[in-house]
Amino acid sequence: MASMDKKIMTITTDLVIRELNQYGITNKLEQAHFLAQADHESAGFTKLSEGTKYRFGRAKAIWFSRKSAIQAKQDELKAKDDDFCPQPWLFNTVYGGRMGNEKNGTNDNDGFDYRGGGIFQLTGTDNHLAFMNWLHKSGKYLDLALDKVDEFVKSEEGAIISAIWFWQVNSIGIAARADNVTKVSVAINGGTIGLEERQKLTEKYKKELGV
Structure with a gap:
């Protein structure tokens, strides 16, 4: 498993658009929404983990749903709100036991190992497995095993393709073509964290693409 955060500076909007076109996402408004969400989630295409x-x-x-567990750990460590949470404890706590994680036990580090990766921060064993199966059914990366998917989604190509898979399998393009930033954001993030910035980025990319 990859355990180090990886940063990459070579993903460009032109590269993303090329991949979008290749996978049939050609609507300019939809592309603008995709780029905006990817930009936000990856801190300007620089953070792939x-x-x-x-x-x-x-x-x-x-x-918030794990607040009591986090507070209990904070009390145990006599830590302050400004102190950093210990890892891999945090991700195993907030991601463990869901999204397909820890099906084989509670001490296998799935929550940490399958934390967010790629330009959409693909998270959880289930998503990694489904993405791998989609690739295999498409006849691509047939030798890619589940325990290597987390590394692949943090690569330049994997970061983009995994985001395209997530976008398509969740039919996010419908909300994007309706120009609904809130619905797109909820589909990507599960909530509206960073909504204001996502809206600004969407307008930026709409202007750049001439929408």
């Missing part, structure tokens, strides 16, 4: 440094205060706000 979810960062591991979360402060207790922020972690409790982001993973």
Whole structure:
């Protein structure tokens, strides 16, 4: 499993658009929404792995459903809200036991290993497995095994293709072509975190693509 955060500076909008066209996403408005979400999720196409440094205060706000567990760990460590949560404990706590993680036990680090990756921050064993199966059915990367998918989605090509798979399998293009940033954001992120920036980025890319 890849365990280090990876950064890459070579993903460009032209490269993303080329891949979008190749996979049949040719509508300019839809492309603008895709680019905006990818830009936001990957910090301007520079971050292809979810960062591991979360402060207790922020972690409790982001993973509200796991707030009690995070608070218990904070109390145990006598930590402050500004202190960083320990890893891999945090991701195993907030991602473990769901999204297909930890089906073989509770100490296998699935939550940490299958944390967000790629320009859409693909998360969870189920998503990684479904993406791999989609690739295989398409006759691509037939030798790619599940325990290597997390590395692939953090590569330049895998980062983009995994995002396209997620976009298509969840029919996000419908909301994008309706120009509904909120619905697109919820489909990508599961909520409206960063909605204002996502809206600004959408307008930016709409202008760039002449929409």
